[in-house]
Amino acid sequence: MTSVSDTHRSGFACFVGRPNAGKSTLTNALVGTKVAITSSRPQTTRHTIRGVVHRPDAQLVIVDTPGLHRPRTLLGQRLNDLVRETWSEVDVVGLCVPADQPVGPGDKFIAAELKKIAKSTPVIGIITKTDLVSQDVVGQQLLALQEIMEFTELIPVSAVDGFQVETLTQLLVDRLPRGPQLYPDGELTDEPEATLVAELIREAALEGVRDELPHSIAVTVEEMVPHPGRTDMIDVHAVVYLERDSQKGIMIGHKGARLKQVGSTARKHIESLLGTKVYLDLHVKIAKDWQRDPKQLRRLGF
Ligand SMILES: Nc1nc2c(ncn2[C@@H]2O[C@H](COP(=O)(O)OP(=O)(O)OP(=O)(O)O)[C@@H](O)[C@H]2O)c(=O)[nH]1
Numbered sequence: 397m398t399s400v401s402d403t404h405r406s407g408f409a410c411f412v413g414r415p416n417a418g419k420s421t422l423t424n425a426l427v428g429t430k431v432a433i434t435s436s437r438p439q440t441t442r443h444t445i446r447g448v449v450h451r452p453d454a455q456l457v458i459v460d461t462p463g464l465h466r467p468r469t470l471l472g473q474r475l476n477d478l479v480r481e482t483w484s485e486v487d488v489v490g491l492c493v494p495a496d497q498p499v500g501p502g503d504k505f506i507a508a509e510l511k512k513i514a515k516s517t518p519v520i521g522i523i524t525k526t527d528l529v530s531q532d533v534v535g536q537q538l539l540a541l542q543e544i545m546e547f548t549e550l551i552p553v554s555a556v557d558g559f560q561v562e563t564l565t566q567l568l569v570d571r572l573p574r575g576p577q578l579y580p581d582g583e584l585t586d587e588p589e590a591t592l593v594a595e596l597i598r599e600a601a602l603e604g605v606r607d608e609l610p611h612s613i614a615v616t617v618e619e620m621v622p623h624p625g626r627t628d629m630i631d632v633h634a635v636v637y638l639e640r641d642s643q644k645g646i647m648i649g650h651k652g653a654r655l656k657q658v659g660s661t662a663r664k665h666i667e668s669l670l671g672t673k674v675y676l677d678l679h680v681k682i683a684k685d686w687q688r689d690p691k692q693l694r695r696l697g698f
Pocket residue numbers: 413414415416417418419420421422433434435436437438439440441462463524525526527528553554555556557
């Protein structure tokens with residue numbers, strides 16, 4: 397007889413693909429809770445956030461990386477290094493291409509990089525967002541995708557309506573080595589809470605000003621402590637960093653109205669993440685050209 401421990405599999409997977417391919421949304425669909433931060437704009441995933449899929453027979457740890465892009469700044473270079481490092485460490489990679497956009501140079505670039513860096517890692521070709529197009533288009537996408545590299549599997553999925561999400565989980569699990577659970581039950585992310593909280597604040601701060609302040613916002617959580625005299629509330633002290641003085645007005649808004657809105661939106665999300673009431677204290681500071689300054693990057697956690 398074989399016991400569960402003989403057949404249990406565990407290991408790591410990551411999704412790659414050009415910005416907006418649907419990687420974070422797919423991670424959330426697999427894990428079943430909002431862990432990675434999604435947005436309709438590219439390059440919002442700055443940290444490696446892991447979601448864990450728990451099954452009786454397997455544990456799949458999903459590493460969510462930022463998209464690979466042309467490194468114009470030091471931050472860009474660091475992000476690219478992080479992506480490459482991740483690729484060579486995982487057991488299986490999912491290359492995501494959205495169903496509603498032609499397979500193009502961006503996808504070919506990533507495929508070529510994968511072939512170079514992750515030579516022996518199996519790659520599953522994934523057509524995402526199938527709910528947006530007809531079956532014919534999905535078929536054409538699959539044909540176009542299989543031209544760009546050799547995949548161990550090809551699969552169309554939709555994170556929105558759940559189409560084939562379970563099947564994809566199985567394909568990923570099949571590529572994991574035999575091994576015990578890596579994380580205790582119920583643990584959905586190993587990202588420190590403060591990082592997740594900072595991401596939620598950054599997401600709220602970007603809302604509505606993405607065009608004006610595309611990549612200029614960084615958030616640090618200085619302190620998370622119980623509210624004095626209360627057991628049901630946490631005080632979060634955070635700083636929103638901008639690159640230039642001229643951006644301050646946009647962030648704060650007329651008589652502070654915008655910052656207040658940002659705080660209230662972020663607070664609601666933090667409360668549901670932590671499951672407790674939150675008092676959020678937000679400050680805005682300028683860290684001149686933080687994206688280009690190694691010292692500041694380190695301080696801001698990159
Ligand atoms: N209709 C539909 N939209 C989707 C699906 N998956 C993702 N999206 C949308 O596509 C956009 C990008 O999704 P993300 O998950 O943030 O994409 P990403 O690849 O993680 O993007 P980066 O973090 O920029 O690399 C968001 O507006 C999502 O809501 C899907 O299955 N169907």
